[in-house]
Amino acid sequence: MVAAWxxxxxxxHMDRALAFARQGRGRTxxxxxxxxxxxxxxxxxVGSGFxxxxxxxxxxxxxxxxxxxxxxxxxxxxxxEPCAHQGRTGPCVARIAEAGIxxxxxxxxxxxxxxxxxxxxxxxQRGIQVDxxxxxxxxxxxxxxxxxxAALGRPFVTLKIATSRDNRxxxxxxxxxxxxxxAAAAAVHATRAEVDAVGxxxxxxxxDDPLLTARGARRRLPLTRxxxxxxxRTPPTAKMFGTLxxxxxxxxxxxxALGSQEPAADRLRAAGAALQPLETGAMAEVMQRLxxxxxxxxxxxxxxxxxxxxxxxxxxxxxxxxxxxxxxxxRGVPWMDDGMSVAKLRDARVRRLGVDMLLEGHVQRLD
Ligand SMILES: NC(=O)c1ccc[n+]([C@@H]2O[C@H](COP(=O)([O-])OP(=O)(O)OC[C@H]3O[C@@H](n4cnc5c(N)ncnc54)[C@H](OP(=O)(O)O)[C@@H]3O)[C@@H](O)[C@H]2O)c1
Numbered sequence: 300m301v302a303a304w305x306x307x308x309x310x311x312h313m314d315r316a317l318a319f320a321r322q323g324r325g326r327t328x329x330x331x332x333x334x335x336x337x338x339x340x341x342x343x344x345v346g347s348g349f350x351x352x353x354x355x356x357x358x359x360x361x362x363x364x365x366x367x368x369x370x371x372x373x374x375x376x377x378x379x380e381p382c383a384h385q386g387r388t389g390p391c392v393a394r395i396a397e398a399g400i401x402x403x404x405x406x407x408x409x410x411x412x413x414x415x416x417x418x419x420x421x422x423x424q425r426g427i428q429v430d431x432x433x434x435x436x437x438x439x440x441x442x443x444x445x446x447x448x449a450a451l452g453r454p455f456v457t458l459k460i461a462t463s464r465d466n467r468x469x470x471x472x473x474x475x476x477x478x479x480x481x482a483a484a485a486a487v488h489a490t491r492a493e494v495d496a497v498g499x500x501x502x503x504x505x506x507d508d509p510l511l512t513a514r515g516a517r518r519r520l521p522l523t524r525x526x527x528x529x530x531x532r533t534p535p536t537a538k539m540f541g542t543l544x545x546x547x548x549x550x551x552x553x554x555x556a557l558g559s560q561e562p563a564a565d566r567l568r569a570a571g572a573a574l575q576p577l578e579t580g581a582m583a584e585v586m587q588r589l590x591x592x593x594x595x596x597x598x599x600x601x602x603x604x605x606x607x608x609x610x611x612x613x614x615x616x617x618x619x620x621x622x623x624x625x626x627x628x629x630r631g632v633p634w635m636d637d638g639m640s641v642a643k644l645r646d647a648r649v650r651r652l653g654v655d656m657l658l659e660g661h662v663q664r665l666d
Contacts, residue, residue, distance in 0.1 A: 319349040329593040331445035335362035345369035371399035380409040406438030410450035448595040453586035467631025482653030492516035500605035501528035521546030529580040535570035582612035
């Protein structure tokens with residue numbers, strides 16, 4: 300099997316497993332997208348599968364079921380380290396050993412506290428050869444959301460903003476301002492369709508009264524809307540409360556605010572909000588609470604105050620800045636200073652969307 304490394308066969312089979320993994324996109328949260336392929340010792344693909352949704356069979360089990368007796372003596376390619384614990388489904392490593400797999404090729408390890416090398420160690424202890432790292436970068440990119448959440452306990456955070464060319468996000472304080480055009484709006488809705496949650500600061504709710512739903516884009520799971528609001532200023536009449544069928548609305552506030560503003564809290568609960576009492580409501584605490592609620596990805600849509608807080612807390616993974624060909628002038632509300640300029644992002648990219656541009660890139664990555 301050393302030859303497989305040399306002639307690139309492992310890479311070809313792992314590419315196939317990655318293609319299967321992608322079939323779970325948008326459906327598996329809070330689980331990762333995972334694909335698996337079983338290859339006989341003569342090089343034939345005898346089974347393949349992917350993880351379709353949380354609670355469904357893991358990719359390895361699907362591939363082994365498909366392979367049946369042909370799995371004996373074969374190699375299993377997995378895009379993520381197989382689990383060694385009882386979760387929503389049974390441990391995959393036991394199924395792999397039972398099936399008689401001789402070698403397992405893993406693209407990237409699973410940093411979840413319950414796995415974190417235990418799957419690989421379990422297999423090796425039973426004499427199964429395990430090779431790790433084939434297509435590691437591709438697999439890590441595919442599951443950047445899951446790997447961030449599993450390793451750090453917080454969601455993968457994307458800052459999203461629409462600015463004028465002179466870096467303004469509204470024409471003036473308290474002025475609701477449409478900045479970008481329909482192509483940019485469609486791109487935003489497509490991104491909302493892929494994340495677990497969308498978040499905004501309380502001032503944005505007061506000024507813009509947004510729905511925060513994914514419109515015109517197919518979404519399979521509920522979309523959680525998160526409002527950062529330590530003083531309970533969110534109006535119970537906000538339009539988003541008319542969209543609870545799209546997913547829950549969670550207000551991240553403080554225990555002190557709940558204690559001192561009971562009537563406001565009751566009105567928000569009556570409107571359909573879930574109130575999350577935090578100790579301080581600081582960004583790091585909010586993110587850990589969201590992570591504990593299985594929110595693995597958050598699109599933080601502004602405004603500047605919550606963006607700046609997230610940036611300072613070091614919890615931003617990706618930035619998406621839509622830039623419209625207009626200037627709003629000195630009276631406009633500024634976005635952040637150039638601490639977030641695209642030049643400082645890794646893998647910065649520029650895309651034209653109608654008359655607007657999307658500048659995006661990653662701030663930090665685990666791979
Ligand atoms: N162009 C765009 O894409 C876009 C997008 C969004 C918003 N906007 C515009 O941005 C403006 C609002 O921006 P903004 O900066 O004034 O307000 P904001 O970021 O929407 O909300 C700020 C509020 O969030 C609350 N908050 C809760 N937890 C926080 C935390 N951990 N850190 C920081 N703040 C926290 C604070 O109030 P508490 O202390 O009471 O909690 C704070 O006053 C509006 O004009 C809106 O139209 C534009």
